[in-house]
Amino acid sequence: MLASFGPQGWWPGKTRFEMMVGAVLTQNTAWTNVEKAIGALRKEKLLTPERMHAVEEGELASLIRSAGYFNIKARRLKNLTARLLENSGLDRFLRKDSSGLRGELLSINGIGPETADSIMLYAAGKSEFVVDAYTKRIFTRHGLIEENAGYEEVKALFMDNLAPDAAxxxxxxxxxxxxxxxxxxxxxxxxxxxxxxxFLPAGR
Ligand code: SF4
Structure with missing residues:
Protein backbone atom coordinates (compact mmCIF):
# COMPACT_ATOMS: atom_id res chain seq x y z
CA MET A 1 0.00 0.00 0.00
CA LEU A 2 2.80 2.38 0.90
CA ALA A 3 4.59 1.62 -2.36
CA SER A 4 1.39 2.34 -4.31
CA PHE A 5 0.07 5.38 -2.47
CA GLY A 6 3.06 6.88 -0.65
CA PRO A 7 2.84 8.44 2.84
CA GLN A 8 -0.65 9.73 3.64
CA GLY A 9 0.39 12.50 6.04
CA TRP A 10 -2.29 11.78 8.62
CA TRP A 11 -4.12 12.95 10.67
CA PRO A 12 -5.41 15.91 8.69
CA GLY A 13 -5.57 18.62 11.36
CA LYS A 14 -3.54 21.67 12.37
CA THR A 15 -3.57 21.10 16.13
CA ARG A 16 -4.08 18.19 18.49
CA PHE A 17 -7.44 19.57 19.54
CA GLU A 18 -8.50 19.87 15.90
CA MET A 19 -7.54 16.21 15.43
CA MET A 20 -9.70 15.28 18.42
CA VAL A 21 -12.63 17.24 17.04
CA GLY A 22 -12.14 15.57 13.65
CA ALA A 23 -12.12 12.13 15.30
CA VAL A 24 -15.53 12.86 16.84
CA LEU A 25 -17.01 14.43 13.71
CA THR A 26 -15.84 11.80 11.23
CA GLN A 27 -18.09 9.06 12.59
CA ASN A 28 -20.65 8.01 9.94
CA THR A 29 -19.77 10.70 7.44
CA ALA A 30 -17.28 11.50 4.68
CA TRP A 31 -14.19 13.52 5.55
CA THR A 32 -15.20 16.30 3.15
CA ASN A 33 -18.21 16.97 5.40
CA VAL A 34 -15.94 17.08 8.45
CA GLU A 35 -13.69 19.60 6.72
CA LYS A 36 -16.64 21.91 6.18
CA ALA A 37 -17.64 21.65 9.84
CA ILE A 38 -14.09 22.28 11.04
CA GLY A 39 -13.86 25.25 8.67
CA ALA A 40 -16.99 26.73 10.27
CA LEU A 41 -15.58 26.16 13.76
CA ARG A 42 -12.30 27.77 12.77
CA LYS A 43 -14.08 30.78 11.34
CA GLU A 44 -15.81 31.28 14.70
CA LYS A 45 -12.49 30.72 16.53
CA LEU A 46 -13.93 27.77 18.45
CA LEU A 47 -11.08 25.31 17.95
CA THR A 48 -9.83 25.40 21.53
CA PRO A 49 -11.29 23.34 24.39
CA GLU A 50 -12.07 26.48 26.39
CA ARG A 51 -13.93 28.29 23.61
CA MET A 52 -15.82 25.23 22.47
CA HIS A 53 -16.82 24.47 26.03
CA ALA A 54 -18.13 28.02 26.46
CA VAL A 55 -20.27 28.13 23.32
CA GLU A 56 -23.94 27.27 23.54
CA GLU A 57 -24.63 23.68 22.44
CA GLY A 58 -27.29 24.64 19.88
CA GLU A 59 -24.90 27.07 18.21
CA LEU A 60 -22.20 24.41 18.13
CA ALA A 61 -24.66 21.96 16.56
CA SER A 62 -25.59 24.39 13.82
CA LEU A 63 -21.92 25.08 13.01
CA ILE A 64 -21.18 21.37 12.56
CA ARG A 65 -24.38 20.62 10.65
CA SER A 66 -22.45 19.47 7.55
CA ALA A 67 -20.95 16.55 9.51
CA GLY A 68 -24.38 14.94 10.06
CA TYR A 69 -25.88 13.77 13.38
CA PHE A 70 -24.98 17.29 14.45
CA ASN A 71 -26.99 17.39 17.68
CA ILE A 72 -25.43 14.14 18.90
CA LYS A 73 -21.95 15.20 17.81
CA ALA A 74 -22.31 18.62 19.46
CA ARG A 75 -23.17 16.86 22.73
CA ARG A 76 -20.14 14.59 22.34
CA LEU A 77 -17.87 17.56 21.73
CA LYS A 78 -19.26 19.26 24.80
CA ASN A 79 -18.69 16.10 26.85
CA LEU A 80 -15.12 15.88 25.54
CA THR A 81 -14.26 19.52 26.22
CA ALA A 82 -15.77 19.30 29.71
CA ARG A 83 -13.51 16.35 30.47
CA LEU A 84 -10.45 18.14 29.09
CA LEU A 85 -11.11 21.13 31.32
CA GLU A 86 -11.76 18.91 34.35
CA ASN A 87 -8.29 17.46 33.71
CA SER A 88 -6.59 20.87 33.63
CA GLY A 89 -6.52 21.06 29.85
CA LEU A 90 -5.47 19.19 26.76
CA ASP A 91 -1.74 18.80 27.51
CA ARG A 92 -2.22 17.17 30.89
CA PHE A 93 -5.04 15.03 29.57
CA LEU A 94 -3.04 13.63 26.65
CA ARG A 95 0.03 13.05 28.83
CA LYS A 96 -1.73 10.30 30.79
CA ASP A 97 -0.37 6.80 30.30
CA SER A 98 -2.04 4.72 27.58
CA SER A 99 -4.34 2.67 29.74
CA GLY A 100 -5.36 5.68 31.84
CA LEU A 101 -6.04 7.80 28.77
CA ARG A 102 -8.00 5.11 26.96
CA GLY A 103 -10.11 4.43 30.03
CA GLU A 104 -10.75 8.14 30.45
CA LEU A 105 -11.77 8.58 26.81
CA LEU A 106 -14.05 5.55 26.82
CA SER A 107 -15.78 6.83 29.95
CA ILE A 108 -16.88 9.98 28.11
CA ASN A 109 -20.47 9.62 26.98
CA GLY A 110 -20.54 9.10 23.19
CA ILE A 111 -16.84 8.28 22.72
CA GLY A 112 -16.41 4.71 21.43
CA PRO A 113 -13.27 2.66 20.87
CA GLU A 114 -12.60 3.87 17.31
CA THR A 115 -12.80 7.53 18.32
CA ALA A 116 -10.79 6.89 21.48
CA ASP A 117 -8.03 5.08 19.59
CA SER A 118 -7.97 7.75 16.85
CA ILE A 119 -7.41 10.39 19.53
CA MET A 120 -4.79 8.26 21.25
CA LEU A 121 -2.84 7.53 18.08
CA TYR A 122 -3.13 10.79 16.20
CA ALA A 123 -3.47 13.42 18.94
CA ALA A 124 -1.52 11.77 21.76
CA GLY A 125 1.01 9.78 19.69
CA LYS A 126 0.27 6.54 21.59
CA SER A 127 0.78 3.14 19.96
CA GLU A 128 -2.89 2.17 19.67
CA PHE A 129 -4.09 0.67 16.40
CA VAL A 130 -7.29 2.19 15.02
CA VAL A 131 -9.91 -0.16 13.59
CA ASP A 132 -12.60 1.19 11.31
CA ALA A 133 -15.12 -0.18 8.84
CA TYR A 134 -12.50 -0.32 6.07
CA THR A 135 -10.17 -2.37 8.28
CA LYS A 136 -12.92 -4.86 9.03
CA ARG A 137 -14.00 -5.13 5.41
CA ILE A 138 -10.50 -5.62 3.98
CA PHE A 139 -9.33 -8.10 6.59
CA THR A 140 -12.58 -10.06 6.40
CA ARG A 141 -12.32 -10.31 2.64
CA HIS A 142 -8.76 -11.53 3.04
CA GLY A 143 -9.86 -14.24 5.45
CA LEU A 144 -7.90 -12.86 8.41
CA ILE A 145 -10.87 -12.09 10.66
CA GLU A 146 -14.43 -13.34 11.00
CA GLU A 147 -17.14 -11.11 9.59
CA ASN A 148 -18.72 -10.66 13.02
CA ALA A 149 -15.44 -9.99 14.87
CA GLY A 150 -15.73 -7.23 17.47
CA TYR A 151 -13.60 -4.10 17.69
CA GLU A 152 -11.17 -5.36 20.35
CA GLU A 153 -10.72 -8.69 18.57
CA VAL A 154 -9.75 -6.99 15.30
CA LYS A 155 -7.50 -4.54 17.11
CA ALA A 156 -5.73 -7.42 18.87
CA LEU A 157 -4.75 -8.87 15.48
CA PHE A 158 -2.60 -5.79 14.90
CA MET A 159 -1.48 -5.16 18.48
CA ASP A 160 -0.35 -8.79 18.88
CA ASN A 161 1.50 -8.99 15.58
CA LEU A 162 3.13 -5.59 15.14
CA ALA A 163 5.82 -3.91 17.21
CA PRO A 164 4.26 -0.98 19.08
CA ASP A 165 5.23 1.95 16.89
CA ALA A 166 2.91 4.94 16.67
CA ALA A 167 4.42 6.13 13.37
CA PHE A 199 -2.66 -11.05 -0.61
CA LEU A 200 -6.10 -12.41 -1.45
CA PRO A 201 -6.76 -15.97 -0.31
CA ALA A 202 -6.66 -18.60 -3.05
CA GLY A 203 -9.90 -18.80 -4.99
CA ARG A 204 -10.96 -15.17 -4.43
S1 SF4 B 1 -10.66 -7.49 -1.25
FE1 SF4 B 1 -9.93 -6.76 -3.23
S2 SF4 B 1 -10.30 -4.56 -3.24
FE2 SF4 B 1 -10.44 -5.27 -1.12
S3 SF4 B 1 -8.40 -4.94 -0.30
FE3 SF4 B 1 -8.47 -7.03 -1.04
S4 SF4 B 1 -7.69 -6.95 -3.13
FE4 SF4 B 1 -8.22 -4.87 -2.50
Whole structure:
Protein backbone atom coordinates (compact mmCIF):
# COMPACT_ATOMS: atom_id res chain seq x y z
CA MET A 1 0.00 0.00 0.00
CA LEU A 2 2.80 2.38 0.90
CA ALA A 3 4.59 1.62 -2.36
CA SER A 4 1.39 2.34 -4.31
CA PHE A 5 0.07 5.38 -2.47
CA GLY A 6 3.06 6.88 -0.65
CA PRO A 7 2.84 8.44 2.84
CA GLN A 8 -0.65 9.73 3.64
CA GLY A 9 0.39 12.50 6.04
CA TRP A 10 -2.29 11.78 8.62
CA TRP A 11 -4.12 12.95 10.67
CA PRO A 12 -5.41 15.91 8.69
CA GLY A 13 -5.57 18.62 11.36
CA LYS A 14 -3.54 21.67 12.37
CA THR A 15 -3.57 21.10 16.13
CA ARG A 16 -4.08 18.19 18.49
CA PHE A 17 -7.44 19.57 19.54
CA GLU A 18 -8.50 19.87 15.90
CA MET A 19 -7.54 16.21 15.43
CA MET A 20 -9.70 15.28 18.42
CA VAL A 21 -12.63 17.24 17.04
CA GLY A 22 -12.14 15.57 13.65
CA ALA A 23 -12.12 12.13 15.30
CA VAL A 24 -15.53 12.86 16.84
CA LEU A 25 -17.01 14.43 13.71
CA THR A 26 -15.84 11.80 11.23
CA GLN A 27 -18.09 9.06 12.59
CA ASN A 28 -20.65 8.01 9.94
CA THR A 29 -19.77 10.70 7.44
CA ALA A 30 -17.28 11.50 4.68
CA TRP A 31 -14.19 13.52 5.55
CA THR A 32 -15.20 16.30 3.15
CA ASN A 33 -18.21 16.97 5.40
CA VAL A 34 -15.94 17.08 8.45
CA GLU A 35 -13.69 19.60 6.72
CA LYS A 36 -16.64 21.91 6.18
CA ALA A 37 -17.64 21.65 9.84
CA ILE A 38 -14.09 22.28 11.04
CA GLY A 39 -13.86 25.25 8.67
CA ALA A 40 -16.99 26.73 10.27
CA LEU A 41 -15.58 26.16 13.76
CA ARG A 42 -12.30 27.77 12.77
CA LYS A 43 -14.08 30.78 11.34
CA GLU A 44 -15.81 31.28 14.70
CA LYS A 45 -12.49 30.72 16.53
CA LEU A 46 -13.93 27.77 18.45
CA LEU A 47 -11.08 25.31 17.95
CA THR A 48 -9.83 25.40 21.53
CA PRO A 49 -11.29 23.34 24.39
CA GLU A 50 -12.07 26.48 26.39
CA ARG A 51 -13.93 28.29 23.61
CA MET A 52 -15.82 25.23 22.47
CA HIS A 53 -16.82 24.47 26.03
CA ALA A 54 -18.13 28.02 26.46
CA VAL A 55 -20.27 28.13 23.32
CA GLU A 56 -23.94 27.27 23.54
CA GLU A 57 -24.63 23.68 22.44
CA GLY A 58 -27.29 24.64 19.88
CA GLU A 59 -24.90 27.07 18.21
CA LEU A 60 -22.20 24.41 18.13
CA ALA A 61 -24.66 21.96 16.56
CA SER A 62 -25.59 24.39 13.82
CA LEU A 63 -21.92 25.08 13.01
CA ILE A 64 -21.18 21.37 12.56
CA ARG A 65 -24.38 20.62 10.65
CA SER A 66 -22.45 19.47 7.55
CA ALA A 67 -20.95 16.55 9.51
CA GLY A 68 -24.38 14.94 10.06
CA TYR A 69 -25.88 13.77 13.38
CA PHE A 70 -24.98 17.29 14.45
CA ASN A 71 -26.99 17.39 17.68
CA ILE A 72 -25.43 14.14 18.90
CA LYS A 73 -21.95 15.20 17.81
CA ALA A 74 -22.31 18.62 19.46
CA ARG A 75 -23.17 16.86 22.73
CA ARG A 76 -20.14 14.59 22.34
CA LEU A 77 -17.87 17.56 21.73
CA LYS A 78 -19.26 19.26 24.80
CA ASN A 79 -18.69 16.10 26.85
CA LEU A 80 -15.12 15.88 25.54
CA THR A 81 -14.26 19.52 26.22
CA ALA A 82 -15.77 19.30 29.71
CA ARG A 83 -13.51 16.35 30.47
CA LEU A 84 -10.45 18.14 29.09
CA LEU A 85 -11.11 21.13 31.32
CA GLU A 86 -11.76 18.91 34.35
CA ASN A 87 -8.29 17.46 33.71
CA SER A 88 -6.59 20.87 33.63
CA GLY A 89 -6.52 21.06 29.85
CA LEU A 90 -5.47 19.19 26.76
CA ASP A 91 -1.74 18.80 27.51
CA ARG A 92 -2.22 17.17 30.89
CA PHE A 93 -5.04 15.03 29.57
CA LEU A 94 -3.04 13.63 26.65
CA ARG A 95 0.03 13.05 28.83
CA LYS A 96 -1.73 10.30 30.79
CA ASP A 97 -0.37 6.80 30.30
CA SER A 98 -2.04 4.72 27.58
CA SER A 99 -4.34 2.67 29.74
CA GLY A 100 -5.36 5.68 31.84
CA LEU A 101 -6.04 7.80 28.77
CA ARG A 102 -8.00 5.11 26.96
CA GLY A 103 -10.11 4.43 30.03
CA GLU A 104 -10.75 8.14 30.45
CA LEU A 105 -11.77 8.58 26.81
CA LEU A 106 -14.05 5.55 26.82
CA SER A 107 -15.78 6.83 29.95
CA ILE A 108 -16.88 9.98 28.11
CA ASN A 109 -20.47 9.62 26.98
CA GLY A 110 -20.54 9.10 23.19
CA ILE A 111 -16.84 8.28 22.72
CA GLY A 112 -16.41 4.71 21.43
CA PRO A 113 -13.27 2.66 20.87
CA GLU A 114 -12.60 3.87 17.31
CA THR A 115 -12.80 7.53 18.32
CA ALA A 116 -10.79 6.89 21.48
CA ASP A 117 -8.03 5.08 19.59
CA SER A 118 -7.97 7.75 16.85
CA ILE A 119 -7.41 10.39 19.53
CA MET A 120 -4.79 8.26 21.25
CA LEU A 121 -2.84 7.53 18.08
CA TYR A 122 -3.13 10.79 16.20
CA ALA A 123 -3.47 13.42 18.94
CA ALA A 124 -1.52 11.77 21.76
CA GLY A 125 1.01 9.78 19.69
CA LYS A 126 0.27 6.54 21.59
CA SER A 127 0.78 3.14 19.96
CA GLU A 128 -2.89 2.17 19.67
CA PHE A 129 -4.09 0.67 16.40
CA VAL A 130 -7.29 2.19 15.02
CA VAL A 131 -9.91 -0.16 13.59
CA ASP A 132 -12.60 1.19 11.31
CA ALA A 133 -15.12 -0.18 8.84
CA TYR A 134 -12.50 -0.32 6.07
CA THR A 135 -10.17 -2.37 8.28
CA LYS A 136 -12.92 -4.86 9.03
CA ARG A 137 -14.00 -5.13 5.41
CA ILE A 138 -10.50 -5.62 3.98
CA PHE A 139 -9.33 -8.10 6.59
CA THR A 140 -12.58 -10.06 6.40
CA ARG A 141 -12.32 -10.31 2.64
CA HIS A 142 -8.76 -11.53 3.04
CA GLY A 143 -9.86 -14.24 5.45
CA LEU A 144 -7.90 -12.86 8.41
CA ILE A 145 -10.87 -12.09 10.66
CA GLU A 146 -14.43 -13.34 11.00
CA GLU A 147 -17.14 -11.11 9.59
CA ASN A 148 -18.72 -10.66 13.02
CA ALA A 149 -15.44 -9.99 14.87
CA GLY A 150 -15.73 -7.23 17.47
CA TYR A 151 -13.60 -4.10 17.69
CA GLU A 152 -11.17 -5.36 20.35
CA GLU A 153 -10.72 -8.69 18.57
CA VAL A 154 -9.75 -6.99 15.30
CA LYS A 155 -7.50 -4.54 17.11
CA ALA A 156 -5.73 -7.42 18.87
CA LEU A 157 -4.75 -8.87 15.48
CA PHE A 158 -2.60 -5.79 14.90
CA MET A 159 -1.48 -5.16 18.48
CA ASP A 160 -0.35 -8.79 18.88
CA ASN A 161 1.50 -8.99 15.58
CA LEU A 162 3.13 -5.59 15.14
CA ALA A 163 5.82 -3.91 17.21
CA PRO A 164 4.26 -0.98 19.08
CA ASP A 165 5.23 1.95 16.89
CA ALA A 166 2.91 4.94 16.67
CA ALA A 167 4.42 6.13 13.37
CA UNK A 168 3.83 2.72 11.76
CA UNK A 169 0.29 2.47 13.16
CA UNK A 170 -0.42 6.00 11.95
CA UNK A 171 0.61 5.24 8.39
CA UNK A 172 -0.87 1.75 8.33
CA UNK A 173 -4.34 2.91 9.32
CA UNK A 174 -4.23 5.81 6.85
CA UNK A 175 -3.23 3.42 4.05
CA UNK A 176 -6.05 1.02 4.95
CA UNK A 177 -8.52 3.90 4.69
CA UNK A 178 -7.08 4.90 1.31
CA UNK A 179 -7.29 1.33 0.02
CA UNK A 180 -10.83 0.95 1.33
CA UNK A 181 -11.99 4.18 -0.28
CA UNK A 182 -10.31 3.68 -3.63
CA UNK A 183 -10.63 -0.08 -4.12
CA UNK A 184 -12.35 -2.11 -1.42
CA UNK A 185 -15.83 -0.81 -2.04
CA UNK A 186 -18.81 -2.31 -0.26
CA UNK A 187 -20.55 -3.86 -3.24
CA UNK A 188 -17.97 -4.03 -6.00
CA UNK A 189 -14.36 -4.31 -4.80
CA UNK A 190 -11.84 -3.43 -7.51
CA UNK A 191 -9.50 -6.29 -6.68
CA UNK A 192 -7.89 -6.40 -10.12
CA UNK A 193 -6.39 -2.92 -9.65
CA UNK A 194 -5.86 -3.02 -5.87
CA UNK A 195 -2.36 -3.05 -4.33
CA UNK A 196 -3.51 -5.85 -1.99
CA UNK A 197 -4.64 -8.23 -4.74
CA UNK A 198 -1.54 -10.40 -4.21
CA PHE A 199 -2.66 -11.05 -0.61
CA LEU A 200 -6.10 -12.41 -1.45
CA PRO A 201 -6.76 -15.97 -0.31
CA ALA A 202 -6.66 -18.60 -3.05
CA GLY A 203 -9.90 -18.80 -4.99
CA ARG A 204 -10.96 -15.17 -4.43
S1 SF4 B 1 -7.69 -6.95 -3.13
FE1 SF4 B 1 -8.22 -4.87 -2.50
S2 SF4 B 1 -10.30 -4.56 -3.24
FE2 SF4 B 1 -9.93 -6.76 -3.23
S3 SF4 B 1 -10.66 -7.49 -1.25
FE3 SF4 B 1 -8.47 -7.03 -1.04
S4 SF4 B 1 -8.40 -4.94 -0.30
FE4 SF4 B 1 -10.44 -5.27 -1.12
Missing amino acids: VFNEYHALIVRTGKDYCRTKTPLCGECPLKG
